[in-house]
Amino acid sequence: MDEFVNLKATELRLGLPGTNNVCEERVSCNSNSNKRALQADAENETETSPPRKAQIVGWPPVRSYRKNNIHTKKNESDLESQGIYVKVSMDGAPYLRKIDLSCYKGYSELLKALEMMFKFSVGEYSERDGYKGSDFVPTYEDKDGDWMLIGDVPWEMFVCNCKRLRIMKGSEAKCLGSGV
Amino acid sequence: MNYFPDEVIEHVFDFVTSHKDRNSISLVCKSWFKIERYSRQNVFIGNCYSISPERLLRRFPCFKSLTLKGKPHFADFNLVPHGWGGFVQPWIEALARSRVGLEELRLKRMVVTDEGLELLSRSFVNFKSLVLVSCEGFSTDGLASIASNCRHLRDLDLQENEIDDHRGQWLSCFPETYTSLVTLNFACLEGETNLVALERLVARSPNLRSLKLNRAVPLDALARLMACAPQIVDLGVGSYEDEQDSESCLKLQAAIRKCTSLRSLSGFLEAAPHCLSAFHPVCHNLTSLNLSYAAEIHGSHLIKLIEHCKKLQRLWILDSIGDKGLEVVASTCKELQELRVFPTDLHGGGNTAVTEDGLVAISAGCPKLHSILYFCQQMTNAALITVARNCPNFIRFRLCILEPHKPDHVTSQPLDEGFGAIVQACKNLKRLSVSGLLTDQVFLYIGMFATQLEMLSIAFAGDTDKGMLYVLNGCKKMRKLEIRDSPFGDAALLADVNKYETMRSLWMSSCEVTLGGCKRLARKAPWLNVEIINENDNNRMEENGYEGRQKVDNKLYLYRTVVGTRVDAPPFVWIL
DSSP: OTHHHHOGGGOOBSSSSSHHHHHHHHHHHHHTHHHHHHHHHHHHHHOSSOOOOOOOTTOSOOOHHHHHHHSSSOOSOTTSOSOOEEEEEETTOSSOEEEEGGGOSSHHHHHHHHHHHHTOOOOEEETTTEEESSSEEEEEEOTTSOEEETTSSOHHHHHHHOOEEEEEETHHHHHHHTOO | OTTSOHHHHHHHHTTOOSHHHHHHHTTSOHHHHHHHHHHOOEEEESOTTSSOHHHHHHHOTTOOEEEEEOSOGGGGGTOSOTTOOOBOHHHHHHHHHSOOOOOEEEEESOBOOHHHHHHHHHHOTTOOEEEEESOEEEEHHHHHHHHHHOTTOOEEEEESOEEEOOOOOGGGGSOTTOOOOOEEEOTTOOSOOOHHHHHHHHHTOTTOOEEEOOTTOOHHHHHHHHHHOTTOSEEEOOOOOOOTTSHHHHHHHHHHHHOTTOOEEEOOTTOOGGGGGGGHHHHTTOSEEEOTTOTTOOHHHHHHHHTTOTTOOEEEEEGGGHHHHHHHHHHHOTTOOEEEEEOSOTTOOSOOOSOHHHHHHHHHHOTTOOEEEEEESOOOHHHHHHHHHHOTTOSEEEEEESSTTOOOTTTOOOSHHHHHHHHHHOTTOOEEEOOSSOOHHHHHHHHHHOTTOOEEEEESOOSSHHHHHHHHHHOTTOOEEEEESOOOBHHHHHTTGGGGGGSSEEEEESSBOBHHHHHHHHHHOTTEEEEEEOOOOHHHHHHTTOOSSOOOOOEEEEEEOSSOSOSOOOTTEEEO
């Protein structure tokens, strides 16, 4: 077994892969540490969203159980905010639900999700006539406090302006659904 | 004392309960050793591989409570691959074969199976208490066995385990005649529970003191449960969506008001901001509050809640509370002893939620503070020096600056002086975790001043072997030393081999230690198990969920043992 000690080529180092690189990396790490730190500080000041750092295994030292439970609904993207949760109410339902708008890429996905959640269907959307073929009409409250029909504006604009959703039913819905 | 009959001495020993003290009295003389042996009720084994179940039973034939710990601490952070070890099965089998009247089993970081739980449930008539912390390998079927067979069960406490939830009916397995439940914690279960069975169980458990629900228990069920158990002392509310206008909310508020014994609150996994106010009436009695999973509650609501909690001794919170929030804690919670501030943003996104100012505020406002775990983006030596001056009573001080190698953000100096001040001022410091930019100097201070230090965690710190040597030579009471990504090598490892006999274990990963050095150590110290976790296999990288191009390195874990090499090591663990 001793012969292994002398065979550098096959020696298993408990360190970073690549023998010479290890030394160099460590040396540069320590001697330039102050400089690097200053640069890092400057970076943090000028950039609003810092570049995605390389993930180090097991760092930060937070239990995986905790990591999994804080991040159940988040996307692993630095550009994403904390998820865009809005309340969804449906006329006649006993309690409200919440959905994360950032989980959907467009109206069809959103509407499908709503249909599944509340067990209803929206009917056919057309720009001229709104939703036809169903008693239910999906609406949302925008930043001005107005109730708008879902589907009229581009998706991104909708996501930015939507405060809450409401699935209207019955006569009230008919007014909105058949156009202003 | 030699003139007293054994029964009298034994009676005196009954008052000596700490493990350390009992170990000490067993060393006094042969007769005390014998009396102590037969009368020891609680056995604590910090490393399950340091001894075997047979040796345990030979020494302590009459114990009632066993605590076992398996994997090393860094397993919590995915540094130990699946299958490494820590299997409890041989222990349960050996105990079952013996005549030990086991009543309590507490396991931490061990692998538990359904078969093991079933065997446990059938083998010990008086089994009362099962506490599993950070364990894995079992499912709700195992819990069903415990519920069905343990007639005298008092505690079923599952903390942060990975449990395969079969969404079965394990809660209904408690017989209708069973009424002795005191603690029920299933917060870590992912799936739906049988709410009817749960409510009936709680309703027939007049001694229930601690109830921690999982995320699948909705608000109206929570209200009913609290109404059934107004005597509750410790409550984990699980998921807690806001239902402002519903009847359930009113029922909940009414139920909460009746819970005058409530002292500890946790959970709120999916809580919306407005809901916390329902708990304001009971806040003035709370001594323990864990909001560290409540990612959706933002600063202002947390602060409103905490303003009512004047008797708080223990607070676990997320860094979204901010420095301002910590100032509120400092001015409100004068009884605070333990604080943990966890990070919400794990990827260093630059959200500086808490800084050194929050830490200083806490140290200034909370004179009884002795334990802290603090995650932050930045720190300064000046702040740490102030903290040390304000709080010389720290027993546990764990600071995690999220970015490795980060210096004092004002002076750009290493944080050696800051941590040095901590160890110099805090003469009772038993546990320390260091972070940020650190040179060998900090370890000189630690070796010089941290005389009571038992556990030290080092990451991305130090310059040369001298750093590690200062610690090994200076800290006489060191039990657990864990090091990662630091430039300590064979010279430090091999300098004083006998030191490791005075310690429970040493972990070194991504350091400068070589295989040759480890082999030399293993040869010099046959009383140690020197294990290398070898992860060069690419397949294994994928199994463990490694993303992209991660560093691949080998890990050293050594520990003292009286039973030699373990036989259950997987192929990727080399025992030298």
